[in-house]
Amino acid sequence: MSNAVETTTGETHDGVTIAPEGAARMFHPLVPGKALPGDWFHRIVPANIEIGHNVVIDSSACFKHFFSKRPVGLRVGSNVTLCRASLAAEENGLIEIGDYCYIANASLVCSERISIGSHVLIAGGVTIADSDFHPISPAGRIADTIAISPLGDRTHRPKIEVRPVVIEDNVWIGYNATILKGVRVGEGAVIEPGAVVLRDVPSLARVMGNPARITQ
């Protein structure tokens, strides 16, 4: 978007191209520690995020489940669009997003680390998680249901396995696809809608199904 500053219809603010202020304006520049103008969701954008140039977001509701306490819990490159995405970083979570990504209403559920490269498209309904949310062992799950019950202590839960997820550059992820812990999606791969990805995806592969397998 080299013509960002030259646009005549859109407002430019620090080189950010967006529609003029008004009811039809869907996106706002993402600025750490600031409230978004006219936001329907009342949350200040967290301060512990690092944002490049020309990054826009629709609402602070994207941060509803952002609880990262790291110095930087979200790192975003430049020219990125975040539209209704849920950036659910837990206390120790770090979500990294490269340049020119478009993330639609996907959920990124991050206990430790989810890294997304550049020129990545993530469609609606996608879930990417670096843990299984609960322990696998039956005894661990008994303990977890007690910890998350109305009588439990949610800040103190049994340990779960966490394995970071890496989405390399130029990957496109289709509607309602699911990418689970420990997966690396190789450069240029395509995840078809609805796929459930449990294993690494090689570069330029196209995968579909549950569990996802390589097509073509």
Add this chain to the structure above:
Amino acid sequence: MSRMNLHRTYRDNDWYPGGIPGNVVIGEHVYIETSYAFAPCLAEDESAIVLGDASGAYDQATFVLGPRARVVVGPYSVLNCHLVCEQSIRIGGHCMLSWGVVVADTWLERDWPVERRREYLEAVIRHPHRALGPMSTPRQVVLEDNVWVGFDSVILPGVTIGRGSIIGSKTIVEEDVPAYSIVVGNPARLVRRLEPDDTESARADAFRKYLRPGGGFGNVRGH
């Protein structure tokens, strides 16, 4: 109208005005995010829904119950799912049913011809609540204790899931699942067995370790 509309419980801070029907039997320290969960509940039995102690019905929990339906949920279970019931769904204690999950005790019979399906839909518009009603003879669904159903999975009529098992995300379960198994995929397949380590002593230990002293965010009183 049925008597379920009598004795409804209305809670402050509930965005939905409908209230909790009087035939929901609620244990101690239960959390119900909103009474909207019961909006599609037409059950008439005087204890149609039983929610065990310290269980929770979170934002997506929905009870789609016909007039004769009965649902029992054990203690410490977490519901964030749709329960579609004409007869009986039994969920044990310490179960977790994630967002987007559907558990149904009735669904289309395989031998219904198109004509019958048309008649069925035409009958729906004559019902005052547009209730779909049973499409087949309902078949009880049972989730034994400590079953975890991952998001967007579907548990179909007649299925029993054995104690301690895990159903992976987006799995469609049409057949019984043995205890302590991991089942994933579509079609579902058994991929692993689990060590049955959820003994009574492990459970007692967990209570010692993970209860919050003096706490509790239960928001409905047991009755």
